[in-house]
Amino acid sequence: MPPLLSKSKYIAGLQCPKLLWTQINQPEGIPEPDTITQYVFDQGHLVGEYAKKLFPGGIDIPHDDFMGNVAATKRLLAEKKPLFEAGILSGKIYCRLDILNPVNEDEWDIVEIKSGTSVKQVYIDDVSFQKFCCEKVGLKIRNCKLGFINRQYVKNGEIDPRELFILEDMSSQVEEISEGIEERVSNLLEVISNKACPEMTIGQHCLAPYECPLRAECWGFLPENSVFDLRGGKTKQFSLWEQGILSIKDIPDDIPLSRQQQIQKECVMTGNVHVEKKEIRQFLCRLKYPLYYLDFETFGPAIPVYDGTRPYQDIPFQFSLHVVESEGSEPVHHSFLAEGTEDPRPQILRELQRLLGAEGGIVAYNAGFEEGVLKELVEAFPEYTDWLEGILPRMVDLLFPFTNFHYYNASQKDTASLKKVLPAVTGKGYEEMGIGAGMDASIAYGRIMYGDATEEEIAGVRADLLKYCQMDTEGMVWVVDRLRKLSD
């Protein structure tokens, strides 16, 4: 069979012809999806399964056999029932539709299901390609709809798909964007059939609508400390790149830079670390002992698992807490990691109330996140409202001196995240840890709680989670110690 242009390939081709060509002609050159991308796929699949419940009596067409799926679709169209995973093949173009719903005498509605919470341009392109394929085989399409997750839905007992999804009619947007689709499809088919890979230069298209999997390859020529490591957004970065400036150190003096960008340039050029002692001392004065270094790990499933929670709500399942009684004293560590499939929130609140004491600063890194989690906890369990009112004024954000460039090390690049700041400030890092990022922790927890992990895997992941979260709060203790020395 000749290479086909499917809907995902069509979207890839609209993003970049080189990406499309590589997907078809050198698929071994496309890196395997990372854990986060795979997780997004898995969530999408789960959401798709719930969406089928919106169309009772529908027929799920098996799709492990490509031609079998196409043949079964052809046969089942005559039954005039909702079809799930219908495969439409016309010449060199192909699509599989989430839902094809019969309406009126001889018409169909296309319903595309997305696990996102709003309409995006790329979804409209996706649906327009499906409509194009359907019309090529003679199907009459009445309306095109997009089903996406209703973020306001609150689970109460069994999931109600009619409440979980928002179905929006996209027919007019699809109509509008369909202009010129015949030509676009023909151009992309030509790209596919070319012997040579199209030459493409890097640009904003590498980042949207999806981060391109070939980024490491195409962007690999950039020097260390390139203009894409500059703080302040993509517009400035691409504007410098378009002027032929690749490295931060080569930015001419007459190009205006913000205070932060100027600090970055100086650090790159001199190799020095930028330290503003007075401002760091002022920040440290806000830390009142005993100090409680707090970090939550959360997970946010698309389909809520606990009553009273919404899709994608950050549900804490773990915290780490280091308590330092007075300056220079040994930190004492406490931790919590949920067990079982019970809602962990009541126990987390009880533990925090017991451990956080009545006074002293509560230090978090990007504290707005921890504050948000606490507020949502108390919204669900209002009996803790008075307690929270005493907690919030005690919160201090350790991100502050870094986001304000009171400290900057060029190794941080354009970020003030703890994963970059900790090694920059203390020389210690997250290497060789089984879990080394918040999103990985969230995915790993979801897998051991609601997946089919073995006892052994569960024990391994739990050990990794405990180690990872502990590192986040212990790392904060080290950072504060180091800031004290630096500001002396």
Ligand code: SF4
């Ligand atoms: S990284 Fe950019 S230029 Fe390279 S294939 Fe992807 S989108 Fe195209």
